[in-house]
Amino acid sequence: MFNENQIYDNYLDGVTKIGRATILIGMIATLAPALLMTFYFGHNPGISNIIAGAVCQISVSGAFWFSEPISYYPIVGRAGLYMTFLSGNTVNVRIPAAISAQQASGHLPGTNKGSIMGTVGMGVSVWVCAILLTLSIIAGETILSNLPESFMTVLSLIIPALFGGIFTQFAMKSPKTGVFALVVCYIMMQVVKLLPGNMSFLITVVAVFSSIYVAKKLMDKELKKQGGEEE
Template identity: 35%
Template sequence: MAAEQINEQKYHEVWTTPVIRLGISTMLLACVLSFIPLIYLYMVHGILPPFSAALTAWGLVASVFGAFYIVEPISYYPILGLAGTYISFLSGNISNLRLPCSAMAQEVVGVEEGTKQAEIIGTMGIIGSVVVNLAGVTLAAFVGAWIIGLFPAFVADAFRKFTAPAIFGAVFGQFAMRQPKLAPFALAIPLTLLHFKAPIWLVILASVFGTIAISRIFYKAKLIH
């Protein structure tokens, strides 16, 4: 057996298989635990919403966020990797925290995107972000509101309104620097659709898969690598 085949088998045994097993277990556990408040209301207070109301509520949520069910796992996976995908979807804050941390870790170490080394390094970056984020959120829960209250009203208002756009802009800039030829298309697609008042779910799908399609065309034409 060639050395590459041995390494591939070892990687599958040591990394891929345990990650899938642990990832599926933790995700299923999180799904079960999500029903604890509902179980508590039923067991203690005898309150149980009718199935039709629950289905309607899910439909309202799916109509707004349904596109993300498809877009996020596909578009994030190349950067997050297998383990990073499980961790990120369990901990949340993917686009504004987990994804940038994974990408930055890979860039700092200098590994090639999409490789096994990149997946392991990216996962380490995501784990670090979870630990730091947990400490930061805990601290913010106690002193965050108090600190914001010390700022002038216009500064506090700016924090609330522009923090998320600033993060998303920084993430876009980070990836645009890697493939500057694709950046104009990544911006033009959503801006064009928004100009014509297309539904948000269509904007999201078209932006992600449209950019992927253009990337594929450029790659075949050897305009990017």
């Protein structure tokens, strides 16, 4: 007989095999147009321009390669990471969908069942987005062109509203960590303005890892306090 942990471990083994294969296929599909243009048609911007573009991109988003897997993993688990990094729209669609599924099911982030429910929520969001995106591509231009200017302005506020909603959900569980994160973000925004170049990625890196550190210290303090009361 398999216990719950064994079943979950078998599930993760399957997820890892499928995830690695789909990520590899995604990488090939992403690089295919550039490789086709370079080696079949003989058109490319030159190695110097490619390196310059890569350096610019890495300087902007390279830090996210480390901070995002660490910060998202407790919410969505291994399957969710494979899914969201392949499908995209991580913060504005996948994470809210995962959190909504976890809250509706009553399974907390960081647990095996919570990770599975987060994956289910993200999977549904992928299909919904694919269907809606197909419909919007077909009819979206006609609809959007007839919408009033004020409505289009409101649409630009959707992502900030999602960020605020997600932040509030977690800040309510640890208000001190939430306040600390806001203060750190504000300080880092001011610091980045004084630095040369586009160093905005430092805001995310410092805010994520410092908030994790503070949350861990507060958790340890609370557990120690509870242990003292029980004694």
